[in-house]
Amino acid sequence: MKKEVIKQAVDQYLPELVKIADEIYDLAEPGMEEVRSAGLLTDYLEKMGFQVEKGIAGLPTAFRAVYEQGQGGPSFGLLAEYDALKDIGHACGHHMQGPSVIGAALALRDTCKDQPYKIVIYGTPAEETIGGKIIMQEKGCFKDIDIALMMHAAPSTCVDLRCMALECFYVTFHGVESHAAMSPHKGKSAFDAALLSFQAIEFMREHVLEDSRMHYTILDAGGPSNIVPGRAKAEYTLRSYSTDYLGNVIVPRFKDIIKGACLMTGTTCDLERSYPFKAKIPCVTLNDLIMENAHFFQAPQITGPREKTGSTDFGNVMYEVPGCCIRTAFVPEGTAAHSKEYLEAGKNQKAHEALRSGSEILAGTCMDILEHPEFLQKMKEEFEERKRKEQMETE
Numbered sequence: 001m002k003k004e005v006i007k008q009a010v011d012q013y014l015p016e017l018v019k020i021a022d023e024i025y026d027l028a029e030p031g032m033e034e035v036r037s038a039g040l041l042t043d044y045l046e047k048m049g050f051q052v053e054k055g056i057a058g059l060p061t062a063f064r065a066v067y068e069q070g071q072g073g074p075s076f077g078l079l080a081e082y083d084a085l086k087d088i089g090h091a092c093g094h095h096m097q098g099p100s101v102i103g104a105a106l107a108l109r110d111t112c113k114d115q116p117y118k119i120v121i122y123g124t125p126a127e128e129t130i131g132g133k134i135i136m137q138e139k140g141c142f143k144d145i146d147i148a149l150m151m152h153a154a155p156s157t158c159v160d161l162r163c164m165a166l167e168c169f170y171v172t173f174h175g176v177e178s179h180a181a182m183s184p185h186k187g188k189s190a191f192d193a194a195l196l197s198f199q200a201i202e203f204m205r206e207h208v209l210e211d212s213r214m215h216y217t218i219l220d221a222g223g224p225s226n227i228v229p230g231r232a233k234a235e236y237t238l239r240s241y242s243t244d245y246l247g248n249v250i251v252p253r254f255k256d257i258i259k260g261a262c263l264m265t266g267t268t269c270d271l272e273r274s275y276p277f278k279a280k281i282p283c284v285t286l287n288d289l290i291m292e293n294a295h296f297f298q299a300p301q302i303t304g305p306r307e308k309t310g311s312t313d314f315g316n317v318m319y320e321v322p323g324c325c326i327r328t329a330f331v332p333e334g335t336a337a338h339s340k341e342y343l344e345a346g347k348n349q350k351a352h353e354a355l356r357s358g359s360e361i362l363a364g365t366c367m368d369i370l371e372h373p374e375f376l377q378k379m380k381e382e383f384e385e386r387k388r389k390e391q392m393e394t395e
Contacts, residue, residue: 003296003364009107010359017099017359018352020044024095025346028084031126034061037082038123041098045121048106057139059132063123064141067109070116074376076366077120077145077321078105079314081127091343093153093330096355098123100151100328103359108366115370120145124313131313134275137320146376147286148323149365150314151358153342153351155335156303157294157328159287164213165243166277166311167251169236171197171258175267177223177230187228188266191221194234197261201236204257208250211308213239239311243278243319244391277311280318281387285379286365290326293364299357300350301329322383326361330354 024037038061042052050065078101081094105119122141126132133142142148173194178187201214208214215237222229238254240246255271262269287305294302306327317323330350335341345351369375 003367005111006107006360006363006367007297009110010103010356010363012110013103013106014352014356016044017103017355021096021099021352021355022347024082024098025090028089029082030086031083031129031132032059032061034082034125037061037095037098038063038125041080041082041102041123045102048102050121057136057141059125059135061123061125062132062136065121065123066118067105068118069109069113073116073118074147074369074373075118075120075145076108077122077142077148077323078362079122079124079133079148079150079317081124083126083128085128085338088338089343090346091338091340092128093337093342093346093351094127095346096153096351096358097151100355100358101149101362103356104362104366107359107363111363112367112370117366117370127313131275131277131316133313134277134316137316142317142321145321147369147379148314148317148321149362150323150325151362152325152327153330153354154327155329155331155333156301157299157326157357158303158305159290159324159326160280160306160309161282161287162241162307163280163309163315164239164241164277164311165246165279165315167238167246168274169238169254170219170233170272170274171236172231172233172270172272173262173267174269175228175230175232175265178228180226180228184228187230189228190232190265190267191229193261193265193267193269194218194232196264197234197257200257200260201254204253209240209245211241212245212250213237214250241279241308242390246279247276277313278316278319280315280323281383281390283322283324283379283383283386285375285382286322286324289368289375290324290361290365293361293368294326294357296364297357297360299328299361300353301333303333319387322379326358328354328357328361
């Protein structure tokens, strides 16, 4: 089967896909508010013959769309984000993702008519905030796919090797309020407890793996300086490139720090945990196949893999199944995401070309897997081995 036909197949749908991407850009709906953006995608998928479920996993703007040909073949998961940054807009390029993976799905459907396979497109809201994929995964999503694929607009065309696992905690310290001049001895400072916890984290930095990250800030200091604060609230973000090291080493030590801060100040606390972001288990076999397709389709500004990235809820999906996100170039190399430059380039010709590149590369990758079933088996074996080794390293 010739890959050249993929270009022709994507061309057929590109004008409509570009129009949808530009409309999502203009809507600029933030996480959990992407009602019209999700609607544009699901309406088009239904028009193209996909079986669409809306509002899955209890999230009104999440969806699942399926096309199946025959039975018993591989199941390709194509994931898309469409949330904008609040008060900024689509300065991360998420408006391109849905149209791009739809283009890949339609190209695959139109060019691979002999082998059995299934395409599952997941619409995943709120990546920039709560991490919609985490909630969706907890509700049973993504169990029906063999590999997970995404595209993301970027300064260069490449893949990622790793991302950071992340745990976020909100701690409210409770003390005893008193007048700082007249009766300080009657007070127990909740703010002191927060300050002591910050200092303890600074001491802990020396004794964790060097690629760990720990951040903190005060959300509520408890009031004016002449009052011993009876309440204070702090936020803590902990990261590591190993999900297991973060969960088994850093988080327990952090919790001990919070307990110690309370003991030293005679205070108590309430600890609230946000949704945990996991680190990707990389699948180099899949990465390499995707980059072969990037070269074949002559994607712009191709570079080597990004060794390290921040945190994303796609890491949670890639902790359970082999996956990869192809980043396709639309701005000059070195341009920062969440920037004015990203925003201003979101509807230009290079953005439209990046959308097309993502469609071609992902469709070509799926075609290769269909033509060489041993590729998928090798990916699964590599994934399981890498996951096993990571878990062994923190035992």
